[in-house]
Amino acid sequence: MSECTHDCSTCAQNCGERQEPQSLLKQPNPKSSIKKVIGIVSGKGGVGKSLVTAMMAVLLHRRGYRTGVLDADITGPSIPKAFGVHGRAMMQDQCVLPCASKTGIDVMSVNLMLENETDPVVWRGPIIANMVTQFWTDVLWKDIDFLFVDMPPGTGDVPLTVFQSIPLDGILVVTSPQELVSMIVAKAVTMANMMHVPILGVVENMSYVKCPSCGEKIPVFGESHIEEATKKYGLKVLAHGPLDPQIAFKIDKGCAEDVDAPWLDPAADEVEALLKK
Template sequence: MSENCNKSCESCSADCSVRNKKHDFHENPHELSNIKKVIGIVSGKGGVGKSLVTSMLAVTMNRLGYHTAILDADITGPSIPKAFGIKEKAKGNALGLNPVKTKTGIDIMSVNLLLNNDTDPVVWRGPIISGVVKQFWTDVIWKDVDFMFIDMPPGTGDVPLTVFQSIAVDGIIVVTSPQELVSMIVTKAVKMAEMMNIPIIGLVENMSYFKCTDCGKEHKIYGDSHIDEIASEHNLKVLAKLPIDPKISAACDKGIIELFEGDWFDSVAKILEEIMDTDKK
């Protein structure tokens, strides 16, 4: 660094050590938190059921005896509290903010747990939204969490970047739908994860098919699936294919997602358990 440096790199063309220094944006969780594994749930576009997958994964691992938590990073479109039927608000003290527990003991933190009314819009600019997501990590006391699932907003913008840079994410699961156009969108999400050196656990396809209750035949409402092609292209695993099931939608609407029935995530649970066991060895 030159003795005449004014510390304004934007207006300087010098190739110095300060200019080339890589910034570490990593944030430590609250000093009272204990979080073993963090799994990000991402999608390249909206409307593919990312929050649903997040909720069902948390419920699945909770049923297996793990203490699970959900950090709802979708600040402008939070839906996690609704799916779990949470009515109470998050409370805190001088030490920090406490997540709200669901009926079966899953810890939840979402902006809707802080607003006076669930329907109040969050009209904030990107930097403020990203700051709130970081505070959910640094200011919330997450006690003895085995698996934290982060429900991220769609796309590759401010919040996913903030999460990947600030939080020690152990892996991500990409949620998609059957349409062919999704191939390009998924590729964007995968490439972002690769750029940020975040391991990709695999892909989950939602709305993959509808199984008729009368004849038992599977109907592909949104056309033929392309998830196997996408997975092969990126050397990834297809973790699950979820059906269009009115019972699941009803469970979310009624706030009873913890009562869903189905074994779609059994294989994903085994992979997550392997990730947990690997670090124990």
């Protein structure tokens, strides 16, 4: 506990008697209804975190659940483009309404708040972190079974804000098959443990390219080190995703809902099981 600079005996907050750390969790919009919140994290950028976020929302939606995506990657928002969602979010009864994809997945991103979606977000950390919090407190997430939070890479201000402000039911760690993976996983695990958020498992993206002629899986980034990296922390490897130009093409065209990603089914199973606990 930090030292006070005043007479605690006259303090209305009784800070001299306070022993437990105060929770920084924010309440969602009073009109929201959200059953489970899942964070998608990575220790570095460029590993396909937003792809995994989008596909998890799609897979659970196909299973009959109502899903949404909160795009917390404020300076690198890509979720609206992946779903082909454009335009601006609307206000209703002092609430911000998320935009809906063509199949009914709710999406909220800073791109949907800007006058032009290509405008850069040149904001300082506290403003960015406050925007993420507002996506939780001011946006009306109606009847959502699973809300997926696409978090920015690393362990800086915004990931910390998400961990502290939004009650996450679990996180998925996305990584790549390079040797650096052990350090990346370690950083994500350490942060999750510090914030007392359970890790559901690890998704390794870009694990291989499938030969179009013979179907052989070619590890273009070298042999995977994911098993040894996760074993140390007792984590499950839930998926090995391919480096597939067709997936990238569909995402770039805003057709995430047309992508087949059976390799993510075990991760979807793990998330779905949260509703049964």
